[in-house]
Amino acid sequence: MVEELVTVAAAVGSAGVVYVVAAARIVKQYERGVVFRLGRLMGKPRAPGFTMVIPGVERLRKVNMQIVTLPVPAQEGITRDNVTVRVDAVVYFKVVDAASAVINVEDYRFAVSQMAQTSLRSIIGKSDLDDLLSNREKLNQGLELMIDSPAVGWGVQIDRVEIKDVSLPDTMKRSMARQAEADRERRARIINADAELQASRKLAEAAQQMAGTPSALQLRLLQTVVAVAAEKNSTLVLPFPVELLRFLERAHPEQPEQPPRAPAPEARTPEEQRPPTAAQPPGITPVPPEPDGVTSSRRE
Known part of the structure; x- marks a missing residue:
């Protein structure tokens, strides 16, 4: 009798263990369990942790809730x-x-x-x-x-x-690259033109300042010479501004202008210096004067 009870208890215990193993489910923290009983949704999804379902009747489907x-x-x-x-x-x-x-x-x-x-x-x-x-x-x-x-x-x-x-x-891509290159070139030209405009304005102001004091131009020329000579070149090209010549002209007094001289008389030949003779009658050719020796021989 005792043996039969022990056998029945062992069988029931084994059946219970098999049932628990078949019905036990584990839902992870990032999951939710949707339970269907005979194909019908049963309530809210199961929370994470240990849960039980009826084997063969209920089915648990896990849904991932992660991103x-x-x-x-x-x-x-x-x-x-x-x-x-x-x-x-x-x-x-x-x-x-x-x-x-x-x-x-x-x-x-x-x-x-x-x-x-x-x-x-x-x-x-x-x-x-x-x-x-x-x-x-x-x-x-x-x-x-x-x-x-x-x-x-x-x-x-x-x-x-x-x-x-x-x-x-x-x-x-090539078209966009050409467009970008053209746009950058346009901006570069505008920047260069703006720089030239500003430089020209500053140079004009410097020229006006040097025009009032010509010695400043000479000092600037000497600075240019020093800058060029620092490169230790064998040939030195020195620009000579015209304004410096004008400054040197103003430094010396001008000479008074002399009245213009009368032109010298032109040299004339002996024939041209002779006085004009009276007019000869027409048809008569004037005889040139003969030397003195010839005249005397004819007279004799």
Whole structure:
């Protein structure tokens, strides 16, 4: 009799141990347990810790409540200004209602992924290229609202959405590089022109100051000589300003101007110095005078 009681007690104890082992469940701190009894939701999700279910009647499904990092595959689209780009993003979300995440949607991870891809393509089509490159904070907020609206009914909360990278075609990259280079060159020219304008104003003021005191120009010339000679060149090119010559001219008194002299008489030949003779009658050729010896011989 005693042996039969011991056997029955051992059998009951073994059955109890098997039942406890089959019914025992452990829910971790970052999880919640959704219990279904014969396919029907039973109350609120089970809290973390040890819990029991009826084997064969109840089923416990654990739902992770941690923040999930979901990468969104790169989506290719055309922006509002007709530029083809590839944009990829990342979505941070978490489950806030374990029962809704299990009942209202088949696979909340897949649903959030598909909604993120669709919303990202929509954002690309509504935005300009400049907004995708420089105004990402506003686009992130808009993308978060687009994904979070349907996810509320799934028991999922979108924590944050970030656009990671925007890939542009090589031709567009070269065009943007040329545009940036041209803009920088324009700014450099404007800065150089402004510098030249300021330098010209300062030089004009210095020239006016030196015009009042010409000795300052000579001192400046000597400073230039010292600066050039410091380089120890074999050849020294020294500019000589015209203003220094004018200063030297003003330093010496001017000589009085002399009256212009009468032009000297021109030298004349003996024939030109003879007095003019009386006019000869027409048809008669004047005979030139003969030497004295010839005249005397004819007379004899």
